[in-house]
Amino acid sequence: MKKIISLTINDQSHEIAVEPNITLADMLRYELALTGTKKGCDTGDCGACTVIMDGDVVNSCLVLAIQANGSVIETIEGLSTDEGLSPLQEAFVEKGAIQCGFCSPGIIMSAKNLLDKNPNPTEDQIREGVSGNLCRCTGYQKIFEAIESQRS
Amino acid sequence: MLLPMFEFHEPLSIEEALxxxxxxxxxARILAGGTDLLVHLKKKLVKTDNLISLSRIKALSLITEQKDSIFIGACATMAQISRSPVIAxxxxxxxxxxxxLGNHLIRNRATIGGNACNASPAGDTLPALLIYDSVALLESYGKKREIPIADFFTGPGKSCIQPDEILTGFRLPIPTDHSGAHYIQLGKRKSSEINVVNVASFLEYDPGTKKVITTRIALGSVAATPIRAARAEAALLGQAPEEASFFAAAEMARREDCRPIDDFRGTAGYRQAMVGVLTKRTLATAYERAKGA
Structure with a gap:
């Protein structure tokens, strides 16, 4: 049976009727057309579906939409403004941290959350901060450099 | 992967959940962090008509310090426990x-109660729960029981929890002065990995006699459940805390206490050898910490 949940996504409030077996990732993609959040493995291994939920990064494929009732969610779509990409996104472009781009939204959300909590992370903290996000193209070094360039 | 249909229950109190x-x-299955259960449901390894989510019950995610012990709610997440000053x-x-455990994303959702109830022999928090002599707090409607953690696990994926019971948390006695502990997990990579061997050790020594007066050693991934290394503990008790006795205890753990199997993560022989190495290392670090405590 569908239940109406209310939540804030990228500063906009939403009221949505969801079935209990729909994940947050599927709700974002299929109910709200926020397809920036990717689905890779759907089992919490790859991190492509990373979003920020109430200030912490989570695999949105392992959160039921109904569990996000009342939560504040940030997705990749919330980062850019009318002026363009966010500085972190620009850094990914400039440093060549993007190839196929499938992992990028998840990695950028992890990196954003890391930098929000700790504006000046060490090398180890950067690597730890994206350790749940897999990339099959770049070999991670350019991703690391992009995040490193955004340290304050 | 689609999740099968189920009824979703979100009780606001323990009583309501019970x-x-x-x-x-x-x-009904209990849903805590969901990092295992939702995967098992998607892969159709688990079937259920009802999910009872505990995440809206605030009392279950508390970490509170009492006089001689701490209480860790079953729904406290890995990230939350790591941040707790008293735990650190x-x-x-x-x-x-x-x-x-897992990676930075999983740690924001995975709970200690879930790790225990999932009862994987390789569970990352389980050796530590064993060496701190934790007590599992179980409740059913109108009834409570306390189970020493050493009696909690009954097989791979199995625990002593009854169908009408809910694990509400753990009570851990605060370690005494002159005690220390350490945990090492060995995997193929650092993140998002299931352990090949994981070992935790605790020791307390008498600064007067310079002898080990309490020790608990727990081995993961080398038996059907996480286990205490009883013979290694017996070998170390009453000995001087020094390399030779740590080595002797590690040899007992390796030869007598563990019962590993071959699988795609490693051979039984390799696991057994690593039990020796990690037991010795965790004891040595535990003692360093005990001296500093």
Missing amino acids: ELKKKLGQN KKFTALKSGCDN
Whole structure:
């Protein structure tokens, strides 16, 4: 049976009727057309579906939409403004941290959350901060450099 | 992957959850962090008509310090336990376990109660729960029981929890002065990995006689459940805390206490050898910490 949940996504409030077996990732993609959040493995291994939920990064494929009732969610779509990409996104472009781009939204959300909590992370903290996000193209070094360039 | 259809229950109190569990029994699964259960449901390894989510019950995610012990709610997440100052100060081996489970995304959702109820022999917090002599707090409608953690696990994926019961948390006695502990997990890579061997050790020594007066050693991934290394503990008790006695205890753990199997993560022989190495290393670090405590 569908239940109406209310939540804030990228500063906009939403009221949505969801079935209990729909994940947050599927709700974002299929109910709200926020397809920036990717689905890779759907089992919490790859991190492509990373979003920020109430200030912490989570695999949105392992959160039921109904569990996000009342939560504040940030997705990749919330980062850019009318002026363009966010500085972190620009850094990914400039440093060549993007190839196929499938992992990028998840990695950028992890990196954003890391930098929000700790504006000046060490090398180890950067690597730890994206350790749940897999990339099959770049070999991670350019991703690391992009995040490193955004340290304050 | 689609999740099968189920009824979703979101009780706001433990009482409400216990009533539901009494009514639904084996027809309901408890949902905590969901990092295992939702995967098992998607892969159709688990079937259920009802999910009872505990995440809205605030009392279950508390970490509170009492006089001689701490209470960790079953729904406390790995990230939350790692951040707790009392855990960082007095339960270093548990903090290491929480720091190393899965990856940074999983740790924001995965709970200690879930790790225990999932009862994987390789569970990252389980050796630490064993060496701190934790007590599992179980409740059913109108009834409570306390189970020493050493009696909690009954097989791979199995625990002593009854169908009408809910694990509400753990009570861990605060370690005494002159004690220390350490945990090491060995995997193929650092992140998002299931352990090949994981070992935690605790020791307390008498600064007067310079002898080990309490020790608990727990081995993961080398038996059907996480286990205490009884013979290694007996070998170390009453000995001087020094390399030779740590080595002797590690040899007992390796030869007598562990019963590993071959699988795609490693051979039984390799696991056995690593039990020796990690037991010795965790004891040595535990003693260093005991001296500093």
